[in-house]
Amino acid sequence: MSRNDEVASLLEEFADRLEATGVEYKPSAYRRAAENVREHPTPIEDLAVDGEDAVAEIDRVGDAIAAKVVEYVETGEIAELEALREELPVDMAALTAIEGVGPKTVGTLYEALEITTLDEMEAAAEAGEIREVKGFGARTEESILENVPFARESRKRTRLGDARPVADDALAYLADVDGVSRVEVCGSIRRWKDTIGDVDLLVASDEREPIVDAFVDWPAADATIEAGTGKASVRADGTRVDLRIVDDVEFGAALQYFTGSKAHNVAVRNRAIDRGLKLNEYGLFDVRDVADPDAGRRVGDRVAGETEEGVYDALDMAFVPPELREDAGEVAAAAADDLPDLVDGADLRGDLHTHTDWSDGGFAIAEMIAAAAERGYEYHAVTDHAAGPGVFGNVGLDEDEIVEQAAAVAEAADAVDAGIEVLHGIEANIDTDGGITTDDATLADLDIVVASPHSALDAEADAATERLVRAVEHPEVDVLGHPTGRLINERRGLDPDMEAVSAAAAREGVAIEVNANPARLDADGSAVRAAVDAGATIAVNTDAHTPRELDNARYGVHTARRGWAEAADVLNTYSADDLREFLA
Ligand code: DGT
Ligand code: CA
Ligand code: CA
Ligand code: ZN
Numbered sequence: 001m002s003r004n005d006e007v008a009s010l011l012e013e014f015a016d017r018l019e020a021t022g023v024e025y026k027p028s029a030y031r032r033a034a035e036n037v038r039e040h041p042t043p044i045e046d047l048a049v050d051g052e053d054a055v056a057e058i059d060r061v062g063d064a065i066a067a068k069v070v071e072y073v074e075t076g077e078i079a080e081l082e083a084l085r086e087e088l089p090v091d092m093a094a095l096t097a098i099e100g101v102g103p104k105t106v107g108t109l110y111e112a113l114e115i116t117t118l119d120e121m122e123a124a125a126e127a128g129e130i131r132e133v134k135g136f137g138a139r140t141e142e143s144i145l146e147n148v149p150f151a152r153e154s155r156k157r158t159r160l161g162d163a164r165p166v167a168d169d170a171l172a173y174l175a176d177v178d179g180v181s182r183v184e185v186c187g188s189i190r191r192w193k194d195t196i197g198d199v200d201l202l203v204a205s206d207e208r209e210p211i212v213d214a215f216v217d218w219p220a221a222d223a224t225i226e227a228g229t230g231k232a233s234v235r236a237d238g239t240r241v242d243l244r245i246v247d248d249v250e251f252g253a254a255l256q257y258f259t260g261s262k263a264h265n266v267a268v269r270n271r272a273i274d275r276g277l278k279l280n281e282y283g284l285f286d287v288r289d290v291a292d293p294d295a296g297r298r299v300g301d302r303v304a305g306e307t308e309e310g311v312y313d314a315l316d317m318a319f320v321p322p323e324l325r326e327d328a329g330e331v332a333a334a335a336a337d338d339l340p341d342l343v344d345g346a347d348l349r350g351d352l353h354t355h356t357d358w359s360d361g362g363f364a365i366a367e368m369i370a371a372a373a374e375r376g377y378e379y380h381a382v383t384d385h386a387a388g389p390g391v392f393g394n395v396g397l398d399e400d401e402i403v404e405q406a407a408a409v410a411e412a413a414d415a416v417d418a419g420i421e422v423l424h425g426i427e428a429n430i431d432t433d434g435g436i437t438t439d440d441a442t443l444a445d446l447d448i449v450v451a452s453p454h455s456a457l458d459a460e461a462d463a464a465t466e467r468l469v470r471a472v473e474h475p476e477v478d479v480l481g482h483p484t485g486r487l488i489n490e491r492r493g494l495d496p497d498m499e500a501v502s503a504a505a506a507r508e509g510v511a512i513e514v515n516a517n518p519a520r521l522d523a524d525g526s527a528v529r530a531a532v533d534a535g536a537t538i539a540v541n542t543d544a545h546t547p548r549e550l551d552n553a554r555y556g557v558h559t560a561r562r563g564w565a566e567a568a569d570v571l572n573t574y575s576a577d578d579l580r581e582f583l584a
Helices: 003-020 026-039 042-050 054-055 064-074 077-087 092-095 104-111 117-125 136-153 161-174 209-214 248-259 262-274 308-314 330-335 365-374 401-416 440-444 461-473 498-508 527-534 547-564 575-582
Strands: 180-187 199-204 223-227 230-235 239-246 277-280 283-286 300-306 379-385 423-429 446-454 512-516 537-541
Touching: 003 042, 003 064, 003 077, 003 104, 026 064, 042 064, 042 277, 054 064, 064 077, 092 104, 092 117, 092 446, 117 136, 161 199, 161 209, 161 230, 161 239, 161 547, 180 498, 199 248, 199 277, 209 230, 209 239, 230 423, 230 547, 239 248, 248 277, 248 283, 248 300, 248 308, 248 537, 262 277, 262 365, 277 575, 300 308, 300 512, 365 379, 365 401, 379 401, 379 446, 401 423, 401 440, 461 498, 498 512, 498 527, 512 527, 512 547, 527 537, 527 547, 537 547
Parallel strands: 199 239, 379 423, 423 446, 512 537
Antiparallel strands: 180 199, 223 230, 230 239, 277 283, 283 300
16 A cells, blocks of 8 residues: 555545544545545655645645644654544444445444444344434344445455555565566466455565565565465555465466466366376376375476466466456366457557546546546547436536537547547436436437446346346447446445346447446456357446546456457457447
C-alpha cells in the first residue's frame, strides 16, 4: 500500500467514525479528501514535509484535514482519530462489511447493545435483540443474520486488485536481490482469480538463507510470519505473502505445481501417470523402468522441470495459460492442441465505459479523453450516468443534460485533438422490470448505450434473468454493463442464468461487459465462458472515474481470459469501423 492509500484509508475510517457518532456533512468531506489523496500523483510524505499548506494544495483537502495528514506522517497517528476509536471501540471494517450495515447502524447498535464484532452481531441477531432496538425491525434483523457469514468469509480473502500491486512490488524487489536467477508469482494470483487467499512467489537460486533474509527485509513487509530454510512468509498490506526458493533445474516443475489449481494439477499428474511418468514439484521423471516409483521424490530419469513449457511439452500437450488452469476442460483442449488464442491487453483499442465530472467522475471530459489517448487507444467512449433508480442525488444526467453533453464532448474532442475517436454515450439504468429509464429518442441519438443494473440488486435468480434479458432486447442498448452488480466481498449482486442472458445478447447483438473495476470483475470468468460459448460478444471496460482507473483494464483482460475469450470475442479489440458497425 502506498502512503497515499494508507492515509486515504485512515481518512475514510475517520469519515465512518464521524458518521457513526451522528456528525453530518463532515464525513463526506473526509471521503472526498480521501479519494483525492489516493489519486494524487505526489507521494503524500513528500508534501507533508513541506507542511500543511503543501498538503492543502490537493483538491478538496482543506486546512483541517491537511493538518491531520501532517500529524499522521510526523507522529504515526492522529490524536482525534484515536479518541474516536476509544469512544466507539468497534471493529468498523468488519461490521460495515455486512451488506446493509453502515457506520450509523454500527454506532446505534453499539449504543444500544454494545455490539463490537461480527460474532456479537450474529449472537444479538440470533437472540432477537436487534429487532427490539428503536428504528430496527424483524426484516433488518433477518437481513443482518443472513449476511454475516458472507461478511465473515469476505474478510478472509483479498481482492485481486488489492493483492496484485503487492505481488508486483514483491516481484520487482526480488528480481533485484543478489543470487536470484528467476522469480515468478504462482498460486491463484497467477491464475488471476478475483479473490486471493494468499500471494505465492517462487524464486530460483543456488542460495537459500540470503534470499530469505532479503525477503523479510522487503520494505512492504509489515511482519514476518515465518522464516525457514527455502521458504518464508510475511504479511504485507494485510495479505499473507509466501515465498519458496528452489534450484534452477526444478523451477519450471515448481512453478507448474504451485500455480495450481489443485484440480488442474491432479488432471495433469494423471496424464503423466498414463505415460509412465511421475510429475511433482521437483520435476517430471520417467519411472517406466523403476521398480518402486514412490520410493523418493526424484526417482527415475528427469525428463523435464527447468521450464514450465518443457513440462507441458513432455506431456504432449500445449502450454496452458495460467488463467485456464481450473480443470474446466483445458487439459483435454491442450492435449488436442485446441486451446483458445486468448485476448491480450495489447489487443484493446479503447474503453467503452467511462465517467467524467458530468456525473460522478472526478475529471473533465477533455482530461479523460487525453488520458485515453496517452494510453495509445484509438477510440474512447464517454458514458456518464443517466438519472434513474440507484443513481442518487443529482449525479445522473436527464435527457436535456445528455443533449447538452453531446456538444461538450464534441468540443472537448476537438480541443484535445489527439487523433482519438470519441464516442458519446450514456450509462443508462435497468429498472426492476428490465426497462431502460431514459427516453428512447434520446438514446437513439447517442453513439453507444451501456445499460446497467444499479438498483434492486438482491432479486431472485429467475426475476434477474428476465430483467436482464428484457434489457438486452431493448433496441437502443449496445452493452450490458456489470450484469450482476456484485461488489466483491461486499455485495453478492444478482444471480441470473448467464446462459439465457448470453443467448439473448448474442441474438440481439449486445455485448456483455467485463467490468474491469477490481471491486466488480463483473461478468466474472465463468459468466464470460457462458457468453463466449453462446456466441455473444464481450466488452472489457474499466468504468473509469479517473484517468488512473483506465489502467484497471488489465484486470478485465485477465478475467476475460479466465472465460476463454479470444480477441475476436471482444468488442473493444475491433477497429473503429467495425465497432461503429456493431453499434449501428
Ligand atoms: P488461494 O491462495 O486460496 O487463493 O489459492 P491458491 O490456489 O493460491 O492456493 P495455495 O496458496 O493454498 O497454494 C498454491 C498452489 O499450490 C495451489 O494452487 C496448488 C498448489 N498446492 C498447494 N497444496 C497442494 C496440494 O496439497 N496438492 C496439490 N496438487 N497442489 C497443491
Ligand atoms: Ca495462494
Ligand atoms: Ca500459499
Ligand atoms: Zn459506470
